[in-house]
Amino acid sequence: MLTQSGIAHYLLSLGLVKPxxxxxxxxxxxxxxxxxxxxxxxxxxxxxFVVKQARPHTAATLVHEAIVLRAxxxxxxxxxxxxxxxxxxxxxxxxxxxSPGDAREWGEHQAARRFPVAAxxxxxxxxxxxxxxxxxxxxxxxxxxDRLWALTLPEPPHDLLLDLSAAAVDLVSRLQAHExxxxxxxxxxxxxxxxxxxxxxxxxxxxxxxxxxxxRRRTRVLLxxxxxxxxxxxxxxxxxxxxxxxxxxxxSIPMPDPRDPSLFVDHAAHPLVQMRPAIHALWTTYRxxxxxxxxxxxxxxxxxxxxxxxxxxxxRYSDELSAHCVVLAQVAVHLLADPAxxxxxxxxxxx
Numbered sequence: 560m561l562t563q564s565g566i567a568h569y570l571l572s573l574g575l576v577k578p579x580x581x582x583x584x585x586x587x588x589x590x591x592x593x594x595x596x597x598x599x600x601x602x603x604x605x606x607x608f609v610v611k612q613a614r615p616h617t618a619a620t621l622v623h624e625a626i627v628l629r630a631x632x633x634x635x636x637x638x639x640x641x642x643x644x645x646x647x648x649x650x651x652x653x654x655x656x657x658s659p660g661d662a663r664e665w666g667e668h669q670a671a672r673r674f675p676v677a678a679x680x681x682x683x684x685x686x687x688x689x690x691x692x693x694x695x696x697x698x699x700x701x702x703x704x705d706r707l708w709a710l711t712l713p714e715p716p717h718d719l720l721l722d723l724s725a726a727a728v729d730l731v732s733r734l735q736a737h738e739x740x741x742x743x744x745x746x747x748x749x750x751x752x753x754x755x756x757x758x759x760x761x762x763x764x765x766x767x768x769x770x771x772x773x774x775r776r777r778t779r780v781l782l783x784x785x786x787x788x789x790x791x792x793x794x795x796x797x798x799x800x801x802x803x804x805x806x807x808x809x810x811s812i813p814m815p816d817p818r819d820p821s822l823f824v825d826h827a828a829h830p831l832v833q834m835r836p837a838i839h840a841l842w843t844t845y846r847x848x849x850x851x852x853x854x855x856x857x858x859x860x861x862x863x864x865x866x867x868x869x870x871x872x873x874x875r876y877s878d879e880l881s882a883h884c885v886v887l888a889q890v891a892v893h894l895l896a897d898p899a900x901x902x903x904x905x906x907x908x909x910x
Contacts (some may be wrong), residue, residue, distance in 0.1 A: 560574035561612050561653065563590050566598045566649040570608055572656065573646055576600070590819045594786075595621065609642065609783070620786040621654045623627050623701055628656070628790040630700045631756070634692060639771075640685055642783055650841060655694045658781055659769040665780065669837070670829070671806070672876030675830075677778075682766060682800060683844030685780045689795040690755040690849060696806035697756060706759045706787045706795065709867040710748035713741035726874040726881070729890060734867070741894045747860055752792050759787030761799040794853040795844055798861035805862070807868055809886050820882035837906040842908055863894035 562567060566588045570576045580586045582600045591597045591609075595617050601607040613621045628644050639659075650761035668678060694700065707720065712734055723731065734740055755851050758765070765784040768777035811828035814820045846852040870887035874880055893901045901906045 561596065561598070561610065563588055563598055566600055569610065570600055570655070571660075572810065575608055575655070575657075576602065587812070589838065598808065601660055605660055607660050607662060607815055608645070608653065609656040609658065611654045611656070618649075618652040620654060620704075621706065622649060624784075624786045624788070625654055626699060626701050627785045630697050630805040631788075634697060636688055636692065639769075639779055640782060641785065642781065656783075657893055658767070658783070659772075659903055660768045661766040661777075662781060663688075664764065664767055665766035666803070666807075667779075668768050671734075671762065674829075674834045676836050676840040678780075678862075679797050680844040681778065683841045684848055686761075686796055686800065686853075687845050689758070689778065689782075689866030690796070691856050692756050692894075694753060694756055694790045700789060701757065702862065704759070704787050704789075705873050706757075706791065707748075707751065707861070707864050707868075708745050709864045709871065710751075712867070713744055715877070722875070724877055725774070725879040726879055726884070727871050729880050730871060730874050732734075732886060734888065734892075736894065740892055740895055743860075744864070747864065752883040753790030755791070755793045757788065757791035757793065757796045758782050758785065759791060759795065760784060760876040760909070761796045763803050792853065792861065793855070794861045797842070798867045799859045800841060801838065801858065802837055802862040802865040802869070804831075805866060805890055807889065808834065809883055812883075814881075814882035814886070822888045831905060833905075838867060838908065843905075855902055855908060856898040859894050859898035863891040863898070866891035866894070 567576070567581045568588050571578060571581055576705050584603045587601055589599045591599050595614060596612040598610045599607060600610065611621055625644055627649050628641055631641050632643065635770050642658040644654065644655040645657045645808060645858070647653070665678065665682065683807065712731055715731065720728070761782070765782060767781040767783060769781045770777050771779055807829050808827055813823040813826055816822055853880050870884045870891070874884045890905070
């Protein structure tokens with residue numbers, strides 16, 4: 560297995576970095592591991608390299624990502640939107656990607672700049688460009704993985720239940736007691752389609768702001784982590800992007816009393832009213848750039864599914880269900896029960 564201290568020499572052996580950068584310690588290496596082992600290597604100038612190595616049970620995810628990225632690299636419309644595969648070693652379950660240097664996390668930029676409209680438009684245009692590609696026009700694109708596993712919560716598979724904490728089991732039990740929500744999730748599971756190419760996991764962690772070649776200002780978006788990419792519903796990506804705003808809002812609400820989590824909703828550090836101009840810009844820019852955008856109701860429903868998954872992921876390693884997890888699930892329930900009304904009330908969006 561690769562280690563953080565060995566990444567510089569590994570990249571040097573592949574001829575991807577200059578010996579001077581290593582000798583002069585110009586190359587910084589950060590550990591960004593999540594499901595897979597991930598190291599980000601960047602010099603003061605030049606590109607950034609992401610070295611990903613799979614754990615024994617996740618090797619297939621890196622193979623999938625490499626196939627997706629190589630297929631998308633043949634599409635000139637996506638130049639600069641996706642990282643470049645520069646090395647793959649399936650024997651060692653290792654993948655090396657190259658992207659522009661000096662990138663900044665999209666979510667970090669959003670919070671720091673109080674959710675700028677320009678960045679939201681950039682993401683909306685990027686998603687529209689991706690979703691306008693025909694699935695049958697991209698050779699070698701593999702089928703996507705199970706991105707919407709929350710749709711199975713009415714009757715979850717056994718292996719999912721084994722991986723849940725006491726808090727997550729509590730949350731699943733509460734959802735299963737809600738007949739309307741179980742019926743809606745079952746309906747959505749039957750209605751899923753694969754009409755466009757989707758990223759599949761469009762959290763803000765997977766969006767980076769980068770500068771155009773020769774420019775200083777970060778005016779472009781780079782979509783990273785394509786382990787779930789492939790054919791899917793367009794509403795999934797745009798719904799996930801909108802769900803991120805709701806997640807940030809909920810996380811910013813002080814909740815000292817779990818029995819009444821909405822008590823201090825007016826004291827949110829990131830109130831929805833502050834986010835709505837960016838939310839509106841993201842949605843309207845995306846819709847304007849699509850020949851046939853998905854209806855808002857479908858987008859709101861899949862945003863709800865992503866919120867359910869976010870709530871369960873946060874509860875997965877806890878013994879007690881937190882107030883924030885409960886509120887995330889409650890917002891998802893409202894979106895599933897009344898997609899159009901809740902999208903209007905919370906996000907300020909209409910068709």
